[in-house]
Amino acid sequence: MHTPTPSLPPEAPRRARRKEARPGELIEAALALFVEKGFAATRVEEVAARAGVSKGTLFLYFPSKEDLFKAVVRDTVAGRFPEWADELAEFQGDSVELVRYAMHTWWERVGMTPASGITKLVMAEASTFPEIASFYQNEVVAPGHDLIRRILQRGIDRGEFREMPLDYAVYSLIAPMIFLLMWKHAMTPCAPPSQQIDPLTFIDTQVDLILSGMLKRNQ
Amino acid sequence: MHTPTPSLPPEAPRRARRKEARPGELIEAALALFVEKGFAATRVEEVAARAGVSKGTLFLYFPSKEDLFKAVVRDTVAGRFPEWADELAEFQGDSVELVRYAMHTWWERVGMTPASGITKLVMAEASTFPEIASFYQNEVVAPGHDLIRRILQRGIDRGEFREMPLDYAVYSLIAPMIFLLMWKHAMTPCAPPSQQIDPLTFIDTQVDLILSGMLKRNQ
Amino acid sequence: MHTPTPSLPPEAPRRARRKEARPGELIEAALALFVEKGFAATRVEEVAARAGVSKGTLFLYFPSKEDLFKAVVRDTVAGRFPEWADELAEFQGDSVELVRYAMHTWWERVGMTPASGITKLVMAEASTFPEIASFYQNEVVAPGHDLIRRILQRGIDRGEFREMPLDYAVYSLIAPMIFLLMWKHAMTPCAPPSQQIDPLTFIDTQVDLILSGMLKRNQ
Amino acid sequence: MHTPTPSLPPEAPRRARRKEARPGELIEAALALFVEKGFAATRVEEVAARAGVSKGTLFLYFPSKEDLFKAVVRDTVAGRFPEWADELAEFQGDSVELVRYAMHTWWERVGMTPASGITKLVMAEASTFPEIASFYQNEVVAPGHDLIRRILQRGIDRGEFREMPLDYAVYSLIAPMIFLLMWKHAMTPCAPPSQQIDPLTFIDTQVDLILSGMLKRNQ
DNA sequence: CATGAATGAGACTTCATTCAT
DNA sequence: TATGAATGAAGTCTCATTCAT
Incomplete structure (x- = not known):
């Protein structure tokens, strides 16, 4: 469910993270940006960049920006x-x-x-x-x-x-x-x-x- | 405060020249839509339509959507x-x-x-x-x-x-x-x-x- | 035909000019602006303002911006x-x-x-x-x-x-x-x-x- | 100088990824059109079409029409x-x-x-x-x-x-x-x-x- | 005749989404 | 699976032109 903010082994290099962590990291990044700038003013590319992946990867996990938003709310609130x-x-x-x-x-x-x-x-x-x-x-x-x-x-x-x-x-x-x-x-x-x-x-x-x-x- | 929509003759002339009333009407329309849908999700054309004017007329009174927003806040709060x-x-x-x-x-x-x-x-x-x-x-x-x-x-x-x-x-x-x-x-x-x-x-x-x-x- | 640049009685106030002078003044203004900024980058309103009349008046004498352009060339070259x-x-x-x-x-x-x-x-x-x-x-x-x-x-x-x-x-x-x-x-x-x-x-x-x-x- | 249009395979794939070639092709297309029709009268969409890409692609390489123009001059003159x-x-x-x-x-x-x-x-x-x-x-x-x-x-x-x-x-x-x-x-x-x-x-x-x-x- | 408020087609630019690699 | 180049729908803004006054 919700990925607790810290607790990632800090020594883990960004590129080597497990695939399973991706959605959580994207959600974390999206939460921060949506809160800061609002849904519309946040670009998916920013979210992806903040999560350390490419724009395309984001769409691999979330079918649309709106779905990402829903996931953010659902996951964070869970x-x-x-x-x-x-x-x-x-x-x-x-x-x-x-x-x-x-x-x-x-x-x-x-x-x-x-x-x-x-x-x-x-x-x-x-x-x-x-x-x-x-x-x-x-x-x-x-x-x-x-x-x-x-x-x-x-x-x-x-x-x-x-x-x-x-x-x-x-x-x-x-x-x-x-x-x-x-x-x-x-x-x-x-x-x-x-x-x-x-x-x-x-x-x-x-x-x-x-x-x-x-x-x-x-x- | 802005002028509440004045008693429009019901026959509604197409291209009425009502320079004084426009800003207030546009601000009123914008307030309603911005509140309802948010700034980004509101299209200037909708605001204009709700105020009963064309898109271009809006820009006659407010240099940009952002300026319209500022005017809404200023005017409503004044x-x-x-x-x-x-x-x-x-x-x-x-x-x-x-x-x-x-x-x-x-x-x-x-x-x-x-x-x-x-x-x-x-x-x-x-x-x-x-x-x-x-x-x-x-x-x-x-x-x-x-x-x-x-x-x-x-x-x-x-x-x-x-x-x-x-x-x-x-x-x-x-x-x-x-x-x-x-x-x-x-x-x-x-x-x-x-x-x-x-x-x-x-x-x-x-x-x-x-x-x-x-x-x-x-x- | 071509209005020579100077030779207007300087004491003539702008507003009181004879109507007959209007086209020449518009052409003069348009020439200057077209030359300075190009045809596309010149706004008809600027031309009108420089000639001391309103936008609408310009269209009283020239059916379109393009016609104004043609008149400028024809008249200046004549x-x-x-x-x-x-x-x-x-x-x-x-x-x-x-x-x-x-x-x-x-x-x-x-x-x-x-x-x-x-x-x-x-x-x-x-x-x-x-x-x-x-x-x-x-x-x-x-x-x-x-x-x-x-x-x-x-x-x-x-x-x-x-x-x-x-x-x-x-x-x-x-x-x-x-x-x-x-x-x-x-x-x-x-x-x-x-x-x-x-x-x-x-x-x-x-x-x-x-x-x-x-x-x-x-x- | 820019790369002359390279031998495109005649079967012309729809969404070819040719990052290296694009700027040169866009500049070439823009040069031709700007010269032919002038800067203002040339639509970016035309430039893109002539270069065989979509409107959006042009803005991937040049932040604005004006920057494209500058690039055209710089590149051609270089x-x-x-x-x-x-x-x-x-x-x-x-x-x-x-x-x-x-x-x-x-x-x-x-x-x-x-x-x-x-x-x-x-x-x-x-x-x-x-x-x-x-x-x-x-x-x-x-x-x-x-x-x-x-x-x-x-x-x-x-x-x-x-x-x-x-x-x-x-x-x-x-x-x-x-x-x-x-x-x-x-x-x-x-x-x-x-x-x-x-x-x-x-x-x-x-x-x-x-x-x-x-x-x-x-x- | 003159004005300038109103119009709306049209252009630039953005960005979510797709897809070839 | 991951990438990022490519797409094109959609939105803001401009400005020639119209028309009520």
């Missing part, structure tokens, strides 16, 4: 939720800690990695590729929504959080994440230093505020 | 902040109401109008048009940031909100707005009914939660 | 030969002087005036406008050829010049003229000072040499 | 002067013969070949491409001027020609050549038989006359 769900189900500790842990984990495993670009990408190209947007809906949005909902429900069940309309409360946690990704990929390169956002400070501040609003009054 | 700033400075009432009023006003004047697409557009094309992204930073992001900061400061000064790190607290209000716009333009068309967000409910829920986190404990 | 022929027929003095006189006259009346550009123009566009080239052949080349031939014949008849194959000898005088015009219009703007040609020195030098070759040996 | 200079430096025989030899050689190697069109082309497009005109000045005009000057100087040094102002005397030989090229490319196709110029007769006649003017009187 099922990390089950694993997370387990992790969170087994979490010991109060729900405030759980929320903090979840957000930090998200940042470390998604937000700060190249995979984070996928969200920006999907948002930017959603109307051009409705199929992809739907896929993202099903594979990322819905599971993510569920995961967070379960976390909040846990807090309510344990008497830590007050009752709240969960359908919308989950967006209190999703919105900062989405915002952070969009900011990181779209505005950071153009923002003056005074407008730069430090991700961890941002996350902690948002989570503190949100939690403080969610906690039962008498705490 | 200086609404001074007016808002005044309005908010004169606001009578407590800061909770002010925050609610500000968010509702934003939704009515930006969020629910076609202008909302600008944000999505800028985010999507930021790396292709750094100049535009910078412009947006300066003309929209920075003033918006200031406006919200002033609102929160007012609440603190009046003893309604507790002390908080304002630089990041403002994002508690910005993030839901940005999120809502991205969602509206990117995911809504592809989301199943169960995942649809009702904007006003969303805003109210977020604001309630955030405010409840910002209020002084002893309230 | 019959000056009869007059010259008379002048030269009445010339008193030896044929060496006559040749010198003819060449100097040509320079003053054609070579140094804007009309000189017409030759460059016709040569440059001959293959695109064969009809124009033919016209130029008939109206300029053939009469010019005849005129020079008559001059040389006179020298032979009077025993000043030796016998020579006239058909080709005339080119000994034509070639320097054509060369000078091409040089002036094509290379002068790009040539370093060391390669600049002073027209009168050039003419005198060429004529001296040619005459010295034409004169009877025993002189 | 350094033939050193070779000629040597040849003339080693010439045995009197200077009259040398001048005749030089002129005939020029005709055979330039005047009668497609390369002759370059001069017409440069003259016609000089103001549109000042850079090209400058290049031509430096690469062709100046060296040609020098070469002829050296020939005349040789004649003077050997006591064959009389003293003369060399700066302008060289034009006595250059002017007929330029004239001949312009005539050939511009007027010949449109001239009636009676006005056709036979190049060799023309050259011989001009050279005879010029030499006869240059020779020492007592010869």
Whole structure:
């Protein structure tokens, strides 16, 4: 599935890589370029060059640029939720800690990695590729929504959080994440230093505020 | 702002000479199409057709597609902040109401109008048009940031909100707005009914939660 | 016919010019621009602007850009030969002087005036406008050829010049003229000072040499 | 020089890969068309078709139509002067013969070949491409001027020609050549038989006359 | 007559995709 | 399997020409 960014033996010369690695490397290259320049403004030749192969080779693995795009989304997004769900189900500790842990984990495993670009990408190209947007809906949005909902429900069940309309409360946690990704990929390169956002400070501040609003009054 | 399509005589003359109205109509058409399909996927001929003119006429008013895009951003975004700033400075009432009023006003004047697409557009094309992204930073992001900061400061000064790190607290209000716009333009068309967000409910829920986190404990 | 370059009452304001002057002014403007930039690279709007009228007005007088071109050539070239022929027929003095006189006259009346550009123009566009080239052949080349031939014949008849194959000898005088015009219009703007040609020195030098070759040996 | 169209197998494969040969073939095709129709009136697609490739292939080798034009001039004109200079430096025989030899050689190697069109082309497009005109000045005009000057100087040094102002005397030989090229490319196709110029007769006649003017009187 | 806004055919150029090697 | 030269559809932009005012 998704090729983790590092972990290629660095001594392996580019030309000698195994054939099996090709699709992953192409996808990795495409992800970076699509995120950076958008789908239309990225030339397949650039993707191929960045992956160290020729233009023709790319078409050996992906029938078209659009298919490459779909593969990028599918592959990068691919099922990390089950694993997370387990992790969170087994979490010991109060729900405030759980929320903090979840957000930090998200940042470390998604937000700060190249995979984070996928969200920006999907948002930017959603109307051009409705199929992809739907896929993202099903594979990322819905599971993510569920995961967070379960976390909040846990807090309510344990008497830590007050009752709240969960359908919308989950967006209190999703919105900062989405915002952070969009900011990181779209505005950071153009923002003056005074407008730069430090991700961890941002996350902690948002989570503190949100939690403080969610906690039962008498705490 | 641009002139809304004026009452065209229904008999629609073929080659009407309407120099004053053209730029606004072209910008309006371009905004809709750019938001819907992205900058690259929109053909200038489509924009012209939607504005009811020929391809050549577009280039009479905008030297290039890129200039048209810049004009769209500039025109749609153009200086609404001074007016808002005044309005908010004169606001009578407590800061909770002010925050609610500000968010509702934003939704009515930006969020629910076609202008909302600008944000999505800028985010999507930021790396292709750094100049535009910078412009947006300066003309929209920075003033918006200031406006919200002033609102929160007012609440603190009046003893309604507790002390908080304002630089990041403002994002508690910005993030839901940005999120809502991205969602509206990117995911809504592809989301199943169960995942649809009702904007006003969303805003109210977020604001309630955030405010409840910002209020002084002893309230 | 051909509007002589100066001689417009300078006090006449541009806007108040008589309508009858328009075609001549357009032709004058077109000649200058066609010579400077070539037919294709000259925009009719530029011609109109230089003549102080609008684009539409130009098409009131000339049905098309091509017709304007033809008018430029026809009008600028128009019959000056009869007059010259008379002048030269009445010339008193030896044929060496006559040749010198003819060449100097040509320079003053054609070579140094804007009309000189017409030759460059016709040569440059001959293959695109064969009809124009033919016209130029008939109206300029053939009469010019005849005129020079008559001059040389006179020298032979009077025993000043030796016998020579006239058909080709005339080119000994034509070639320097054509060369000078091409040089002036094509290379002068790009040539370093060391390669600049002073027209009168050039003419005198060429004529001296040619005459010295034409004169009877025993002189 | 460019590679003359090599013996193509008559079965003409559709998508032959002939990277080495393409630029030369495109330049050859472009030379012919530019000379025939002018730069602006020649469509790149025509050039490509004449070279037997598709439009896209042309842009594989030349970034723009303008670059193609520059390449045509550069390639066709490219350094033939050193070779000629040597040849003339080693010439045995009197200077009259040398001048005749030089002129005939020029005709055979330039005047009668497609390369002759370059001069017409440069003259016609000089103001549109000042850079090209400058290049031509430096690469062709100046060296040609020098070469002829050296020939005349040789004649003077050997006591064959009389003293003369060399700066302008060289034009006595250059002017007929330029004239001949312009005539050939511009007027010949449109001239009636009676006005056709036979190049060799023309050259011989001009050279005879010029030499006869240059020779020492007592010869 | 004059204007200049509007038109649309046409040209250059790009780049995803194909395919001979 | 890999390459990269070749293709051609598609898109931006220009500008001669038209025509409502």
